[in-house]
Amino acid sequence: MPPAAPLLPLLLPLLAAARPAAAPHRPTFACGGVVSGESGFIGSEGFPGVYPPNSKCTWKITVPEGKVVVLSFRYLDLESDNLCRYDFVDIYNGHANGQRIGRFCGTVKPGALVSNSNKMLVQMTSDANTAGSGFIAKFSAAEPHERGDQYCGGRLEKPSGSFQTPNWPERDYPAGVTCSWHIVAPKNQLIELKFEKFDVERDNYCRYDYVAVFNGGEINDAKRIGKYCGDSPPAPILSEKNELLIQFLSDLSLTADGFIGHYNFRPKKLPTTTVPPTTTTTPSTPSLKPTVALCQQKCKRSGTLESNYCSSNFVITGTVITAITRAGSLHATISIINVYKEGNLAIQQAGKSMSAKIVVVCKQCPLIRRGLNYIIMGQVEEDGRGKVLPNSFVMSFKAKNQKILNALKNRTC
Template sequence: MHPGSIWGLLSVFLSLTLGGTKAQQTNYTRPVFHCGGDQVAESGFVGSEGFPSFYKSNSKCTWRLTVPEGNVVTLSFRIFDLEADSQCRYDYLDVYNGHSDSTQKLGRFCGTFRPGTLISTTNTMMLEMVTDSETQSRGFVAFFSGTKPYANDDQFCGGKMTKSQGEIMTPNWPEKKYPPGTSCSWLITVEPDRVIQVKFEKFLLEADTYCRFDYVAFFNGGERDDSRLIGKYCGDQAPQPIITNGNELLVQFVSDLSVTSDGFLAYYTSVPRGSQPPTVNSGADTRTIPPVPAAKPVEPVATLPPPVPTTTKYVPPPLVKPTRGRVTRPNGRKPVAQNPLCAKDCKRSGTIKTSFCSSEFVITGKISSLTLGPRGTLNINVSLIKAYKAGRLSIAQVGETMAVKLVSLCKKCPLLRRGGSYIIMGQVDEEGRGTLEPGAFTALYKAPHNRLLMSITNQPC
């Protein structure tokens, strides 16, 4: 995307907000983002150095945000584009619940999937961006603001909790639905030698396959390298009991500005360390079907005739050579229809440029699983490296990895192997899944291809 187009997307946010903040700027519509710095304000923008130009290599930038006392920091990303890696090892952004990397880490982010809203438990937050010597991208822009924790009579949405047991609930519980546009953050701390168990009594949040709108998220807290996402939940199915790895737990509840629901009520208690195995969760919502183990594709098996009496030795009739994609037996049985798409030559159509323009999505990613689907199709799970063109394609956060689901209409073509990294282009169905026809453009991906794809992205189709 051209820098001018990026600023076009941001113009509404900037014109409404920057005039009353202390963000670094040269005028009211084109702020200048530097490598780190301290911002003390009720609200403002923070962005990678030089945005919307590509960020620098071999850099480390730290931003410290402070909002007025009595508020918490809410951070919402407007644009996010860093080098993608399934484990965020190269270029990444860390966000901390305070002004030091010794405080709890709210998350590590990379790639092109925009992170959800992040909320601190105090009036401070720190962002730290690290880049390596190779691939660079556009970077990020985020809006921060100080918000009051939700309070209603004796109910309090968020805060620090240090008792060995207690309850957490959505605002307005149980009298009415939680309000729209709510952000709550609880930091629960128990005795050092114990862990925290959470059980839900009631649970009803707005449903979404990837919990993008209303959700509650749980993070292991405490040790710097242990502040990882346990799970992110929504829908009408209560999560299984959650157990932390240590004695600190961060709980975040977010609702968007549209649909609301009844909310949830959960109880937490401290339990002896090691009494139960820690919760392992992919980070997907409660409605996600567990992934099916990858299976090696097999050839279709022809239908056998009815059993023959054991007194007679049975010799199966020979198969007749298939004609026009159909298998016929000489006994006059009805022919078995084959997948008509598979009758085509397994050859990709178009060049990388023409396919880029005609495709609804263009991604690079690593194939994590391949499973057979109905009618000769193949279900493909891809660990996302980078999305150059997403459209309506659904991208899910699974732990610290972004993933997409694709369906190949013919299991044999295009040929993809589990564990391989590919450039993949295709269309998107009504459910947000990527679809691949036999002629879809796929190619083995290597790091230098990123510059070529970025160049095509910036060219008109």
């Protein structure tokens, strides 16, 4: 994927198109609004300046009756996070209580997003910390049939069935398409999901084209089971309850063969296996959250780079660019200098710069400070964030450490 284009040359034609003919100055985008018509532009508050912190802005878009809304992002620059938990833009069908089409952040623009009616809701949320230039997007009206075989998705309620990407199996799926399949079983049943064939544009972090599967009917990142791309079918999936949501999104560039998946309903089994683990895991709760006992341990680094390398899930060097205390833990963003062992760590990339999120479970142990360089070793949480415990190996990064780290990178653990 090419790096993001410079901001100013990209914005000039967009701002010209968005400016009313009689206006002698560039437009100023407000926080949300109600817009209607055949087409138009919306943008984050103050765009192309930095958007404000701690805000929530909502745009309600309406196009003429009998048509659908097509939303195309022309520019996107929000704080990057693999689950878009901090700054993000949500897109919904309809104006109230509609199904969410998608949540987006970072700098990678999604493909064209299409509502299932003549109404769409766009909502941007920002937290107290890092910000970017925000977004500008164009909405337009389209006839439902104009998108032809790019239409896909829907509600599936039969006991078994299948779903596939547009054009399957004759040719590649189209660029710029969003599909959502909502599978609903009776209350006392679960859903088993299997992908028979699977080929979606490959990327280490599935940023461009991807399939995401969620427990429940509302897209909620806390309920996300997984995000998939590449040419290896995901492992079979079993829902927690009686609903699953499958979302497929392709951007505006490379495409691939696509996929076909099958599902079937199955009876919910009695949870007989859940009782023993409950009793055995109770004593270990101090390791799951920052407790007084865990964080009162003596904070002293043990071992060496060599002795800690293989036992760590990830090993990176980087600069601490943000450090925020939340519930006794330190949440930090690391601008990566080098990756020696990636493991399951979620690494974000914008142009040539890479970053990762880590959580120092006990904020004072090990102690890291904003603006300084470190070697960081640790484990990885389910959401892809690095987890640093008091016994994790962290030390200041010096140029002389480079030779040892390069040698360790070639070691077989």
